[in-house]
Amino acid sequence: MTLKEPVLRVENLTKAYGKKVVLQDASLTVNKRELKILIGPSGGGKSTLLQCINFLVTPDRGRVWLDGQEILISRKRELYEYRQKVGMIFQDFNLFDHLTALENVEIGLLKVRKMKKAESRDKAMHELDRVGLKDHVRKYPAQLSGGQKQRVSIARALAMDPKVMLLDEPTSALDPELISEVLAVIKNLRENGMTMIMSTHHIGFAREVADEIVFLEDGNILEVGSSDKIFTRAECERTREFCSKIVELYGN
Amino acid sequence: MEELFFIKNDVMPVLIRGLIVSIQLIIPSALCGLLIGVFIGVLRVFGSVVTRRLADTYVMIFRGFPLIVQLFIWYFGLPHLGIYLSPYAASVVAFSLCSGAYHSEYIRGALLSIKRGQLMAAQALGFSKVKMVFSIVLPQAIRRALPGCGNEVIYLIKYSSLAYMVTCIELTGKGHTIASETFKFTEIFIIVGIIYLFLTTLASWLLRYCENRVRIPGFEHHAV
Amino acid sequence: MTESFIAIYDALPYLLKGSLVTIGLVIGAMLLGLCLGTVLAIGQVYGNTFTKRLVGIYVWFFRGVPLLVLLFLFYFGLFPYLNINLSAFTVAAMVLGLISASYQSQIFRGAILSLPVGQLKAARAIGMSETKSIAFIILPQAFRLSVPGWSNEYSIVLKDSAVAYALGVMEVMARAHFVASRTYEHLPLYFAAGVIFLILTYLGTKGLRILEEKVRIPGYSR
Numbered sequence: 113m114t115l116k117e118p119v120l121r122v123e124n125l126t127k128a129y130g131k132k133v134v135l136q137d138a139s140l141t142v143n144k145r146e147l148k149i150l151i152g153p154s155g156g157g158k159s160t161l162l163q164c165i166n167f168l169v170t171p172d173r174g175r176v177w178l179d180g181q182e183i184l185i186s187r188k189r190e191l192y193e194y195r196q197k198v199g200m201i202f203q204d205f206n207l208f209d210h211l212t213a214l215e216n217v218e219i220g221l222l223k224v225r226k227m228k229k230a231e232s233r234d235k236a237m238h239e240l241d242r243v244g245l246k247d248h249v250r251k252y253p254a255q256l257s258g259g260q261k262q263r264v265s266i267a268r269a270l271a272m273d274p275k276v277m278l279l280d281e282p283t284s285a286l287d288p289e290l291i292s293e294v295l296a297v298i299k300n301l302r303e304n305g306m307t308m309i310m311s312t313h314h315i316g317f318a319r320e321v322a323d324e325i326v327f328l329e330d331g332n333i334l335e336v337g338s339s340d341k342i343f344t345r346a347e348c349e350r351t352r353e354f355c356s357k358i359v360e361l362y363g364n
Numbered sequence: 365m366e367e368l369f370f371i372k373n374d375v376m377p378v379l380i381r382g383l384i385v386s387i388q389l390i391i392p393s394a395l396c397g398l399l400i401g402v403f404i405g406v407l408r409v410f411g412s413v414v415t416r417r418l419a420d421t422y423v424m425i426f427r428g429f430p431l432i433v434q435l436f437i438w439y440f441g442l443p444h445l446g447i448y449l450s451p452y453a454a455s456v457v458a459f460s461l462c463s464g465a466y467h468s469e470y471i472r473g474a475l476l477s478i479k480r481g482q483l484m485a486a487q488a489l490g491f492s493k494v495k496m497v498f499s500i501v502l503p504q505a506i507r508r509a510l511p512g513c514g515n516e517v518i519y520l521i522k523y524s525s526l527a528y529m530v531t532c533i534e535l536t537g538k539g540h541t542i543a544s545e546t547f548k549f550t551e552i553f554i555i556v557g558i559i560y561l562f563l564t565t566l567a568s569w570l571l572r573y574c575e576n577r578v579r580i581p582g583f584e585h586h587a588v
Numbered sequence: 589m590t591e592s593f594i595a596i597y598d599a600l601p602y603l604l605k606g607s608l609v610t611i612g613l614v615i616g617a618m619l620l621g622l623c624l625g626t627v628l629a630i631g632q633v634y635g636n637t638f639t640k641r642l643v644g645i646y647v648w649f650f651r652g653v654p655l656l657v658l659l660f661l662f663y664f665g666l667f668p669y670l671n672i673n674l675s676a677f678t679v680a681a682m683v684l685g686l687i688s689a690s691y692q693s694q695i696f697r698g699a700i701l702s703l704p705v706g707q708l709k710a711a712r713a714i715g716m717s718e719t720k721s722i723a724f725i726i727l728p729q730a731f732r733l734s735v736p737g738w739s740n741e742y743s744i745v746l747k748d749s750a751v752a753y754a755l756g757v758m759e760v761m762a763r764a765h766f767v768a769s770r771t772y773e774h775l776p777l778y779f780a781a782g783v784i785f786l787i788l789t790y791l792g793t794k795g796l797r798i799l800e801e802k803v804r805i806p807g808y809s810r
Contacts (some may be wrong), residue, residue, distance in 0.1 A: 168484055182375070196490035206485035210504045210580055220489040223499050254582020263484070272489060428749035429782035432760060437782070439767065441775035497744055525654040542665065552663030557653040557661060564652040564796060574727055 117144040118180075119307045120276050122197075125164045125174035127331075129213035135160045136331040141277065142309055147302050149318040149339075150311040153354065158311035159203075161328065162278045166198045167191060178275065198223060199269030201279040205261040207253040213240060213264045214249040217271050225272065241266040242299050247259030269302075277301070278309035291299070291343055315358045317334070317342055327351045375542055375552065382538030383559060389452070389524045393459035400460060401513065403456060403465020410473040410497075411547030418470070426465035432526055434458045439530040451532035455524075463520050473504040492574045507578050514571035525550050535559060536549055596780045597696050599764070607761040607784055613681050613749040613759060614792075620685025625692030629730075632693065632701050643693065650690035656753050664753050673763075680752035686746050694739035700732040719734035732803050739796040748784070760784050791806060796800045804809060 120142045127135040142148050145340045147169045150158040163169040163315045165176060167185050183194045208216050214236055221232035225248040240249050243263040253261055262282055269277060278297070283291045294316055302308065302321060312318055316323060318339060327350075335348040346352045407419040424435070439454035449457065478501055486496045528537035543549045570577040613772075632643045650658075663679045674682075703726060711721035750761040764781035768774040 122411045168487055190491045192492055194490075195488060198488075200485075200488035202481060202485060202488075204481050206479070206481035208485070208500055208504075209479070209481055209582075210507065219499060220491075223495055252581045268485075268489070328470075345384055424786075425782075428786040430761065430785055431751035432753065433748045433764075433778055433785065436695045436761075436765065437775065437778045441778050444773075444775040522652075522654040525656040526751065528656065536654065536660070539657070540660060543621035543660075549660065551670050553657055553665050557657050558659060560654055561649065561652040565648070 117148075117176070117191045117330055118142070119144050120164060120165070121177040121311075122158055123175045125171045125176075127164060127169060127171050128201045131206065132293040134331050135164065137176070138164075138328075138331075138333055140326060140336070142307055142332070144307055145305045146307055146323045148309045148326060150326045150328055151313075151315065151318060151354075152334075155330075156328040157331040158328050159280050160331075162309065162311060164202070165278060166195055166200055168200070171196055189243060191226070196272045198276045199272060199274035199277040201262070201269055201277065201282045202263055203281040203284050205253075205259055205265045205285070206266075207264055207280070209253050212250050213245060213256065213260075213267075214254055216253070216264055217268045220268065220272050236267070239271045240264070242269045242295070242300075250341070257290060258286045259293045262294045266294075266297055266301075275307065277306055277308045277310075279308060279312075281311050282312065284313060284316065313341075313358075315355070327354065329354070331349075375555065378538050379533045379535060379555065379559065382533065383537035385532070385534040385538075386524050386527075386536075389455055389527055389532070390521055392395045393456050393463060393524070394520055396456070396460035397463030397516070397520065398513060400464025401451070401471050401516075403476060404468035404564075406469025421466045423468055426462050427469075431458065431462050431523055432529055434462055434546055435526060437446060437528050451527065451530050453529055455499065455527040458519060459524065459527075464518075465518060466516045467509075470509045470516065471505065474508035475501065475511070478504050479506055490508065510575055510578065512576070518564050518567050518571070519575065520551055521567060522577050525560070560577075592773055592776035595767070595771050596776050598776060599767040600779070601769075602767065603760055603763050603780065603784060606758060607788060609759040610746070610749050610785075613677065613684060613752055613757070614742070614746050615683035617684035617688050617745050617749070618809070619705035620682065620744070621688030621692045621741070626683070626696055626727070628689060628693035629696035629700060631663065632697050634718070634722065647690040647693060649686045651721075655687060655748055656754060658687065659751065659755055676755040676757045677795070678757055680749070680757050684745055684748060686753075687748075688741060691706070691741055691744075692738070695734050695741065696730055698734040698737070700726060702733065703729055726808040729805075730731065732800075732805065735796060735800040735803070739793050742792050742796065746789055747785065747794065 116228045118141050121140075125135055125138040126178065134155075137180045138157070138161050138359065140148070149163065152158055160169060164171040164174065167176075167183070177363070178197060183190065207213075207218065211219060213231070215344045217236035218232045218237055221235060222229065227235070237246070237249065240246060243266055245260060245263055245267065248256060248260060251260075253259060253264075256264065266282075269320055281285050282298070283294050283322060286294065291314075295314070298308075298310070299321060320339075325337060325339050327342065327346075327348070329350055335351045337346070342351060343355055346355060379495070404419050407415050411419065429437075431472075435455065435458045437447060438458045439451060442449055442454075450575060478565040482500055483496060486500045491499070524534060525536040527534050528540065531537075533541070535556060539552050546552070621698040626645045631639045635643070661681060662683055663676060666796045667674055667679065695706070707725055708754065710720055712718075736747070749759060752759055753762040753765065756762070760781050768777045771777075
């Protein structure tokens with residue numbers, strides 16, 4: 113049994129757009145080397161939760177701690193430093209269109225961490241190699257497949273040496289045959305001990321690798337538990353409904 | 365034969381003097397216009413509601429009034445307020461402000477075309493707003509704005525001829541002067557036309573060269 | 589200050605009559621530009637290499653030489669040389685039209701080229717001649733697509749019409765200058781002239797937007 117060491121903790125994150133409440137009092141803790149997976153219907157708040165964690169979306173209420181230190185968004189410099197330690201992977205990749213794959217990974221190192229050119233290049237090459245894209249480093253995003261683009265974005269986030277990775281439905285925009293290459297990289301990350309929170313529709317994958325599953329619907333965390341528990345002995349009615357529908361659709 | 369002689373000795377030197385004045389009008393106006401355009405364009409996209417309203421009003425007026433009206437306002441109108449600008453100064457001011465309004469349209473379009481997701485990715489990596497604008501937004505926006513702004517400069521080359529209307533004697537003005545003296549309107553203005561044609565063609569080539577130099581594969585297709 | 593307003597108020601009827609001249613110039617120029625521009629566009633898209641070259645040269649010339657120079661060239665040079673006696677208004681409208689044709693031809697060309705290749709193929713397949721295909725299938729669609737570009741061209745021609753002042757055409761700008769030289773109220777009068785142009789621009793683009801809605805093909809998205 114591994115000793116639980118909380119890396120990231122969030123409490124009561126709430127966000128509403130006008131009258132519509134998209135996230136309601138979401139709280140969770142992620143321990144070191146843990147992979148927490150968020151599941152639930154679309155529009156349930158998974159994306160909002162992840163984007164509130166790194167403050168891309170400013171929550172109306174709630175608090176965030178990284179390694180025991182609270183993050184206050186009023187302190188801009190601390191916020192930027194915090195974001196370097198929390199990597200984010202987007203559903204739409206969001207690579208910088210005007211830069212090659214290598215430059216995409218480098219730019220954070222050069223401009224944000226202010227590393228030297230040679231150092232940045234080496235590190236960027238290393239990360240791209242880790243995700244299996246050594247031969248594509250000079251290509252522009254428009255010349256890469258979806259799976260390759262997502263792997264570049266993973267390399268870009270990894271280059272910042274984050275403590276936690278947030279993955280917002282990383283494979284939802286990919287053609288089916290490209291999904292496995294990205295999932296393989298994510299599995300690899302996990303094996304190497306990266307702490308991650310990921311939202312996904314791939315229930316099979318979630319079952320296989322998640323340390324803990326969080327079920328969100330209509331902005332509320334309805335249930336939290338091990339993958340075993342959620343899929344077979346879920347406490348909440350809605351969770352059971354959702355899981356059975358998914359199993360129906362996607363098989364196992 | 366006599367005609368060609370006449371052209372070489374009497375006409376060309378005068379026209380060249382006019383051409384020099386034209387270039388002295390065009391270059392500062394183009395540079396100022398671009399700077400104003402970038403400034404106003406950025407305000408129109410990233411500014412507060414009030415700033416945006418002001419910038420939009422500026423653009424509406426300076427794109428809505430004909431350039432010749434604007435020239436007359438600066439040269440003939442300002443004396444009303446006690447400000448006396450030389451024909452050259454009035455022309456440069458008018459060209460810069462008018463051109464700037466058009467440039468801001470292209471800059472604004474380019475800035476808006478940058479996909480929001482890239483800004484999110486930059487922020488997620490820890491970029492500050494300023495760094496984000498310089499490293500991610502501007503490199504892409506400049507490429508997108510280049511054709512529009514480049515064409516605007518070519519327009520400026522042509523419209524610089526209007527400076528003659530406020531007594532700034534540039535190429536067209538010199539042409540009219542000689543033509544009035546010699547009554548050789550057709551010949552003189554054909555030559556003047558050819559000189560402008562040469563300038564605009566050169567500028568077009570330069571623009572196309574720049575566009576090709578900064579081309580990124582697949583970049584145009586992503587334009588929203 | 590009050591003299592300024594009085595000056596504008598007195599001059600207004602005179603200025604507004606000038607706007608009729610302006611509108612006349614613009615309509616003449618836009619129509620010439622439309623007809624000639626369509627011919628040029630068709631020549632550039634469907635013509636042989638020679639025609640394409642010719643159109644290319646025309647476009648290059650009329651987009652490269654300043655309006656003012658062309659006005660002087662035609663009014664003081666070419667027409668007297670050819671012993672043709674035309675009013676300043678006619679020459680101005682003609683030159684504006686020739687220039688507009690070069691820009692409009694590119695608008696139409698772009699619109700035609702953006703149509704799927706299949707359109708022409710289908711027309712030929714049902715037995716239409718090249719001319720009929722272009723006239724009944726290609727052009728109607730191309731024109732609809734061109735309305736935004738045409739609207740933009742309108743506002744450009746409108747503002748360029750003020751340069752006709754240089755030939756002595758008594759449109760809005762010329763009249764403003766005429767009154768200003770007499771009353772010395774330059775600033776308010778030119779400002780008023782500018783506002784008249786703004787209003788004409790607004791009315792014109794509004795009208796064209798209504799036209800765009802009227803001719804819109806349901807469900808057609810580009």
